[in-house]
Amino acid sequence: MLMTSFSVVADRLKDMASVAGVRSNQLIGYGLVVGLDGTGDKAPFTNQTFRNLMNKFGITIPAGTDPSLKNVAAVTVNADLPAFAKPGQNIDVTVSSIGNAKSLRGGTLLMTPLKGADGKVYAVSQGSLLVGGFGAEGADGSRISVNIPVVGRIPNGASVERSAPNAFHQGDTLTFNLHQPDFTTARRVTETINDLLGPHTASAVDATSIRVRAPRDASSRVGFLSILENLQVDPGEGAAKIVVNSRTGTIVVGANVKVLPAAVTHGNLVVTISENVGVSQPNAFGEGQTVVVPQSEVDAEQEPARMFKFGPAVTLNEIVQAVNRVGAAPGDIMAVLEALKQAGALKAELIVI
Structure with a gap:
């Protein structure tokens, strides 16, 4: 298969670059999925997590007793926290089995805190899973599986509890970072902004970054950025x-x-x-x-x-x-x-x- 690629002219600045500091953040958590139809796992850490959960509710499982869980599975929960997400907003989460569970279909995720790279809790997740895959197994050990039954999603399954810090409102400048570094494109973006807002408003730092003077007021900065991101710029031709x-x-x-x-x-x-x-x-x-x-x-x-x-x-x-x-x-x-x-x-x- 032979394909050809051609340069696209007059792209919007918002399609060519992102604003430095305006980014999503990855969150991760560990929890339990319950209510499975005998398809849970038998991992030792699942039993340990279940014991800790019961202790929080004031229920003590006698030492040496094996709960023999069949309807519980240990899972990891991950999500992306969008830029400017505020407490009370909801985000989607993905739930994945980390034990030997056969399926998460029909399960419910119990309350699971989601932490960022700094160890702080930014969201809390809970809800019923949507699982696209399924599996079936016969008495002779034969088995069939469609898609992946041990991974599911919960739309709007996490509530944001803390906003991630960003530098959007700090300083006197904004920096645009090109998705594809190119000296010609950086020069053309600089010239386009200066033609609109006046000389010395924008300056190219290198092949990736263009620094632009911006107002300090938050409302004015939002309107200022709205104008810039819709500018039409002809990108430079890519390398052969x-x-x-x-x-x-x-x-x-x-x-x-x-x-x-x-x-x-x-x-x-x-x-x-x-x-x-x-x-x-x-x-x-x-x-x-x-x-x-x-x-x-x-x-x-x-x-x-x-x-x-x-x-x-x-x-x-x-x-x-x-x-x-x-x-x-x-x-x-x-x-x-x-x-x-x-x-x-x-x-x-x-x-x-």
Whole structure:
């Protein structure tokens, strides 16, 4: 599969860059899912967690007693806390089994605090799980599973308890960070902002960051950013790249790829070895034994070589046409591109993923 990519002009600034400090934060927690239909786990940490939970309710399980839980599973709960999320708002959570539970279908997550990287609790999660997968098992041990039954989601399953700190309202400037670092794009963003708001309002720090002077008042800063993020900017053309996915055979060729004059030939050698078994018998009056004799046949076949020629200053369109004319397979194209790169005829970065 050969694909081509072209530069997109006049992008909005909000699609090209993000504001420094305005980001989501990852949260994680550990809890119990109860109410399962005999599909819980038997991990020792599940029993320990269940004992601790019962102790909080004033119920003591005698020492040495195995609760033999079948309807309880230990899980991890993770979520993303959006920027500017306020206490009382709800966020989605993902619940995943960490023991040997067979399924979380029909389960209910008990109250689970979700902590950030700083160890503080930012949200609390609880609710019924939505599980897309299911599994079934027969008495003889045969089993079938569709999707993943040990992972579920709870839409709006966590309530935000604390806002994550950010630097949006601090200082006299805002910084835009480009998603794709490029010196030309950084210069064009700077020029576009200065043309609108006046000279020296914006300055490029490097290929990624553009610093912009902004009002201190919170309301004014929001309106100021709303104007900037909707500005139309022509991004700079990307570097010449060819990306090859060796697993799927997908090849993406950038718009600025060029090839110097070159002639390419490529063919395949197919070797086939077949093993047959023959029987050797003595004649009617002779001595001897009937034996099995192996018979091997080796055949080598050279497929017709595919050859195409690139002229001077070959463009992307000419590369695609040449490859399509000979009907080259993705594996052949990969081999040709690697050979062109080694020969110094391919003016592009070859990336294999």
